[in-house]
Amino acid sequence: MTRLLVLLLLLSGVSACSSAGSEGTVQIMASWTGQEEARFLEVVAPFEAAENIDVKYVGTRALSQVLQSEVQQGTPPDIAVLPSPGELANYARNDHLIPLDSIVASGRDEYSDQWLNLEKVRQKRYGVAVKADLKSAIWFNTKALPGPKPGTGEELLALTRTLADGGRTPWCMGMGATPDSGWPGTDWIEDVLLHQAGPDVYRQWAASRWPWTSPEVRQAFTTWTRLAGGDTVRGGPKSALLTDFGDAGRSMFGPQPSCLLDHQASFITGVYEGYDTAPKAEQDFDFFPFPAFEGKPRSWVVSADLAAMFNDTPAARKLINYLASAPAQQIWPRNGGAYSANRGVGPSVYGDAVSRKVAATLTSDESLCFDASDLMPPKMRTAFYRAVLEHLDDPAKLDALLQKLEIVRTGVPEEERLEFPCR
Secondary structure: OOHHHHHHHHHHOOOOOOOOOOOOEEEEEEOOOHHHHHHHHHHHHHHHHHHOOEEEEEEOOOHHHHHHHHHHOOOOOOEEEEOOHHHHHHHHHOOOOOOOOOOOOOOOOOOOHHHHHHOEEOOEEOOEEEEEEEOOEEEEEOOOOOOOOOOOHHHHHHHHHHHHHOOOOOEEOOOEOOOOOOHHHHHHHHHHHHHHHOHHHHHHHHOOOOOOOOHHHHHHHHHHHHHOOHHHEOOOHHHHHOOEHHHHHHHHOOOOOOOOEEEOOOOHHHHHOOOOOOOOEOOOEEEEEOOOOOOOOOEEEEEEEEEEEOOOOHHHHHHHHHHHOHHHHOOHHHHOOOEOOOOOOOHHHOOOHHHHHHHHHHOOOOEEEEOHHHHOOHHHHHHHHHHHHHHHHOHHHHHHHHHHHHHHHHOOOHHHOOOOOOO
């Protein structure tokens, strides 16, 4: 019995044997657990029934560590769902992945060139975006914060200050995210830099070609402090360090909300709806775009889970084709909190206008920029996570933090610098 099948037994509690009459087994690993795992099993159920193939799923929040160990031992899953193009590129460069150009049928008829480019390494397609998220979103309680919303970065700063001066705490915030605490802070820096310095600077910075000590990057950190520092954050910045990102929005709902805004990716809608207060999209919450500063163009930070194939088997080929298809991806959104980049997924599968607005943006021709930290090599990404936590704890140490990040950047090998232009 391989290490992977042992892990299957431990993590999933499923049998290591195929069911009688099965035409094969395909093993897939991803970071989805709990409710997300349940949704994924709903996605693959029609595939198992139609193809008579058993899908053996391993869900672990320590995906990067577990997958790396399995690959090193020579026992990778047939398919793994990676959280970033950076990890996809790393496995592709080391010849662990199977090119999908002649395997996956879905192409430009279903995905924009922007999404297809994110799935490529060295001009070959190695991944398929099975689930996507919009990150440049600011969520709010529709009852507690009615009226027009900020249309520029300057207006967002002004709203933040006005609310705080009036005794209302603007921002809900949580940095906790096991095992990668800090990424909610990197999302903040990415949005501010993109909308303050523009897409070209953002692209070069994400590719480790723009100095962390530059005025643009430094300004992004100081602007984040102006927006979400001191009295503008529920409980103060140090409280945010101890709060899980999924719990931060709880205080936005209820009879007397203790914070009014939450900067978070679109998947948070599913988290909100699971709260005890059971808020509903449109009725209780909505979002507005993270606004651009000083006349910079409208852009969106996005992210995606990318399925990649480690073992070329007939069952794996069928499953990865299915995961990329519109019939599979339209199952994800039915219970809320999940979105597809596949243009074949119609708006009718989304149960409310807020979700349809997210999906329309993800499949549109607007300027989409992939999450910068997801493009960075592991050492750079980890240093970035740590730096935002340290900055939140003590903004006075910013210059020293940026110097440390710059040292890491200059050590990034040329082959690990991923450049994905914003469309």
